[in-house]
Amino acid sequence: EIVMTQSPATLSVSxxxxxxxxxxxxxxxSSNLAWYQQKPGQxxxxxxxxxxxxxxxxxxxxxxxxxxxxxxxxxxxxxxxxFAVYYCQQYNNWPATFGGxxxxxxx
Amino acid sequence: EVxxxxxxxxxxxxxxxxxxxxxxxxxxxxxxxxxxxRQAPGKGLEWVSGxxxxxxxxxxxxxxxxxFTISRDISINTLYLQMNSLxxxxxxxxxxxxxxxxGSSSQIFDSWGQGTLVTVSS
Numbered sequence: 001e002i003v004m005t006q007s008p009a010t011l012s013v014s015x016x017x018x019x020x021x022x023x024x025x026x027x028x029x030s031s032n033l034a035w036y037q038q039k040p041g042q043x044x045x046x047x048x049x050x051x052x053x054x055x056x057x058x059x060x061x062x063x064x065x066x067x068x069x070x071x072x073x074x075x076x077x078x079x080x081x082x083f084a085v086y087y088c089q090q091y092n093n094w095p096a097t098f099g100g101x102x103x104x105x106x107x
Numbered sequence: 108e109v110x111x112x113x114x115x116x117x118x119x120x121x122x123x124x125x126x127x128x129x130x131x132x133x134x135x136x137x138x139x140x141x142x143x144x145r146q147a148p149g150k151g152l153e154w155v156s157g158x159x160x161x162x163x164x165x166x167x168x169x170x171x172x173x174x175f176t177i178s179r180d181i182s183i184n185t186l187y188l189q190m191n192s193l194x195x196x197x198x199x200x201x202x203x204x205x206x207x208x209x210g211s212s213s214q215i216f217d218s219w220g221q222g223t224l225v226t227v228s229s
Binding site (some may be wrong): 001032034036043044045046049055087089091094095096097098099100101 | 151152159166202215217
């Protein structure tokens with residue numbers, strides 16, 4: 001099973017600032033990496049697949065990058081609605097595995 | 108519009124059983140990968156079980172293998188999860204999820220239900 005590790009666990013950012021979230025895989029997953037956003041009391045929402053392909057309706061201030069074992073989710077200018085928990089997930093191998101999440105909170 | 112509606116959660120004693128259902132609409136049920144993903148209170152996401160698209164093969168996480176059974180009824184577009192020998196650590200919100208691409212087994216979860224809470228406690 002591929003282990004996904006996210007850092008940091010919590011990121012404190014002021015509105016309008018840039019946020020950079022990291023995700024590392026225990027072995028190469030090529031570009032088979034997805035990112036999800038989850039707000040309290042809601043199911044996760046798909047943000048990216050293929051490491052950098054934005055899902056339908058996702059704002060351009062979100063960007064994804066990376067391949068192999070190192071991946072990054074960047075939010076260029078945080079809006080109030082972006083404060084949430086973000087998960088990365090590999091789907092290169094069955095079963096899919098998720099990282100532990102990064103909580104983006106208001107500084 | 109894709110809809111996934113879970114039901115069947117509740118409070119059950121350790122060792123007990125529950126069957127979760129996920130009624131779906133808005134897509135060709137048999138053409139997409141379908142999975143159950145769970146989230147323990149205050150914790151992260153864990154894939155539990157799934158059908159990789161058209162194939163009738165089923166897959167399970169090691170933590171539930173031998174205790175949980177996934178099934179589907181294509182005639183009524185419904186996914187099920189039979190959970191037996193439940194343990195305290197099975198307590199979680201269980202989400203029904205759909206894969207992104209028709210005919211693909213890739214586990215990109217583009218649609219999620221609202222979830223159903225399973226609480227295992229004496």
